[in-house]
Amino acid sequence: MGAPALAYGDAALSAFELDFFESGRRERRPLGQVWGTPFEAVEPVRGFRWAKGMESFAGWYYCVTARDHVGYESWLERDRLILMDRDPQVAAIASQPFWLHWHDGVRSRRHAPDYFVRLADGRGRVVDVRADDQVDKAAAESFAATEDACRAAGWEFVRVGVPDPVFMANVRWLARYRRRRCLRWLIAARLLEVFEKPTRLLDGVLEAGDRLAVLPVLFHLMWSGVLTADLQGELLHDDSWVWKGRVR
Numbered sequence: 001m002g003a004p005a006l007a008y009g010d011a012a013l014s015a016f017e018l019d020f021f022e023s024g025r026r027e028r029r030p031l032g033q034v035w036g037t038p039f040e041a042v043e044p045v046r047g048f049r050w051a052k053g054m055e056s057f058a059g060w061y062y063c064v065t066a067r068d069h070v071g072y073e074s075w076l077e078r079d080r081l082i083l084m085d086r087d088p089q090v091a092a093i094a095s096q097p098f099w100l101h102w103h104d105g106v107r108s109r110r111h112a113p114d115y116f117v118r119l120a121d122g123r124g125r126v127v128d129v130r131a132d133d134q135v136d137k138a139a140a141e142s143f144a145a146t147e148d149a150c151r152a153a154g155w156e157f158v159r160v161g162v163p164d165p166v167f168m169a170n171v172r173w174l175a176r177y178r179r180r181r182c183l184r185w186l187i188a189a190r191l192l193e194v195f196e197k198p199t200r201l202l203d204g205v206l207e208a209g210d211r212l213a214v215l216p217v218l219f220h221l222m223w224s225g226v227l228t229a230d231l232q233g234e235l236l237h238d239d240s241w242v243w244k245g246r247v248r
Helices: 009-015 075-086 137-153 165-175 185-194 201-208 211-224
Strands: 017-022 025-030 059-063 068-072 090-095 099-103 108-111 115-119 124-129 156-160 227-229 241-244
Touching (some): 059 075, 068 090, 075 090, 075 124, 124 137, 185 201, 185 211, 201 211, 201 241
Parallel strands (some): 124 156
Antiparallel strands (some): 090 115, 099 108, 115 124
């Protein structure tokens, strides 16, 4: 349980402290003084380590939403980063944005959330990534304290786990075509005509033109949600039904 006596209102704003980078300088100040900081644009508060034999796998993912590389510390964090990158509600993302410090009544504690997200409507969201079966007592307490701090700051807090494997495999494939360089306007316009009604993937591609030129555009439109398919029911294949989705 995180800071139970100080979890709400002005008390929480002073009970929690944030340690982060601002303009290249390390800062540590009470939450009440920094909740308006654009944490979606800060540098990671700790580095990402690569070492032989480590169970986790860290790396950098080029995020089209952020137009920059964003770090991750595990394959699961990478997958969740891909999903956030595809989410039209997400406007900006930063990894390891700050250390959250608090006292649990017995000892001083700290926790670095995995991501800070700025939503398109201006709201802030703090995201922790942990599989359900990996949430031990210490992690649960850290997540509870982080949620308390977020509530006081007016941010959302979510802890996300392992996504549906079929859906994630499909989105990983589409992520290969996430960059704008895959978009060709004339081909895209033709694809929107072809898939005005549900059509089998390969049939629609061949109707639109040369498959080598059309497929990257198709997958980019599916990444963007302009075209859609059943990404949870099965892996994408030639006979998958594709149709027009939302306009992003």
